[in-house]
Amino acid sequence: MKRNIKCPNCDTWNEIESTGIEKCKNCGNTLIDEKKEREKKLEDFRQEQMDKWMFTIDEGDSKFMRFAKKVGNAGYYVFISILAFFAWLLAILPA
Structure with missing residues (x-):
């Protein structure tokens, strides 16, 4: 091109x-x-x-740190999902 x-x-x-x-x-x-x-x-x-990003898993991390960061990532996604659900709920309720 x-x-x-x-x-x-x-x-x-x-x-x-x-x-x-x-x-x-x-x-x-x-x-x-x-x-x-x-x-x-x-x-x-x-x-x-x-x-x-604080939950980035590095190659030098120990098994405990990898586990802790995976739990942190999962917790973050659950928290954001709950917030998104409530935002959606607030947008739908007035209709």
């Missing part, structure tokens, strides 16, 4: 395919693919959020 990317250096439009690092045909500057950059930032953000 071909796409057009504007060179940030010389403002020339370049038609590229998504095959690795692309260079501007006019000045030779490396083109920044904004779509790939957004996807990379999103993946980095997701990984950072996953690392911050």
